[in-house]
Amino acid sequence: FASQTYTARAAGFANDLAVQLLKLMDRKKTNLSIAADVTSKAELLQLADLLGPYICVFKTHIDILDDYDSSVPEALTALAEKHDFLIFEDRKFADIGSTVKAQYQSGVYKIASWAHITNAHPIPGEGIVHGLKEVGLPLKRGLLLLAEMSSKGTLAQGKYSMDTLAMAARNRDFVFGFIGQRRLPLDEPEKEDFLYLTPGVSMAQSGDSLGQQYRSPEQVVLESGCDVIIVGRAIYGAADPVAEAKKYQEAGWNAYLQRTRRA
Numbered sequence: 001f002a003s004q005t006y007t008a009r010a011a012g013f014a015n016d017l018a019v020q021l022l023k024l025m026d027r028k029k030t031n032l033s034i035a036a037d038v039t040s041k042a043e044l045l046q047l048a049d050l051l052g053p054y055i056c057v058f059k060t061h062i063d064i065l066d067d068y069d070s071s072v073p074e075a076l077t078a079l080a081e082k083h084d085f086l087i088f089e090d091r092k093f094a095d096i097g098s099t100v101k102a103q104y105q106s107g108v109y110k111i112a113s114w115a116h117i118t119n120a121h122p123i124p125g126e127g128i129v130h131g132l133k134e135v136g137l138p139l140k141r142g143l144l145l146l147a148e149m150s151s152k153g154t155l156a157q158g159k160y161s162m163d164t165l166a167m168a169a170r171n172r173d174f175v176f177g178f179i180g181q182r183r184l185p186l187d188e189p190e191k192e193d194f195l196y197l198t199p200g201v202s203m204a205q206s207g208d209s210l211g212q213q214y215r216s217p218e219q220v221v222l223e224s225g226c227d228v229i230i231v232g233r234a235i236y237g238a239a240d241p242v243a244e245a246k247k248y249q250e251a252g253w254n255a256y257l258q259r260t261r262r263a
């Protein structure tokens with residue numbers, strides 16, 4: 001699948017949102033997602049408006065905002081429509097099905113009502129997917145499972161990652177891909193395609209002081225067969241985030257073009 005275009009792969013997905021995302025990437029010529037880890041709503045919305053033209057997915061940690069109120073998802077949704085991107089709340093759910101269902105639907109953030117995509121750790125077992133699915137599927141949302149992490153010493157590896165893949169394969173109506181570091185070897189490669197969204201991307205740094213590990217867009221897309229590069233501090237922390245976003249968009253896109261032509 002890694003050698004096919006995003007659009008060609010869309011037919012192989014059961015989840016509507018995955019189809020939307022794949023087509024969006026080719027239409028906009030971007031496989032860049034920004035991790036907008038800022039703590040004020042003004043900064044968050046400014047990043048979404050400034051960087052919107054260059055990204056396919058705007059990734060949030062909504063619970064780090066100091067001044068959150070319900071105008072934020074409204075404004076984000078309007079910007080998503082204006083600039084043609086999807087919103088991914090990086091919630092990393094990790095509880096039993098019944099609890100995550102409430103966390104996804106209710107509370108301060110009501111994530112399901114505005115985030116096209118969210119994600120979950122498979123650690124509690126498949127009930128977490130079923131619980132989130134009960135809320136998300138009627139709203140045409142999509143879920144990613146964390147198969148691997150970018151951080152040093154992660155416990156998500158080996159058999160854990162392969163079992164995550166199997167869990168996703170049993171829930172393809174809702175789960176369309178992974179947060180991961182490489183395309184996992186599939187049991188039935190001709191049958192099952194998933195999207196891989198990959199954090200831990202920087203062209204300048206190799207890591208931070210708290211265990212983050214970075215790789216380049218080429219390593220992620222070309223060598224590891226991942227589909228979307230997620231870039232945070234390397235873009236929003238730069239003096240000129242727009243110029244930096246363009247650089248990452250181009251690097252990610254060139255790696256994709258090389259990958260699809262090579263085959």
Ligand code: UP6
Pocket residue numbers: 035037061090148149150151179199200201212230231232233234
């Ligand atoms: N993230 C990772 N690694 C993972 C999963 N998620 O870094 O395995 C998320 C972080 C952060 C972003 O929560 O929002 O991706 C990375 O930001 P950075 O580019 O500034 O390091």
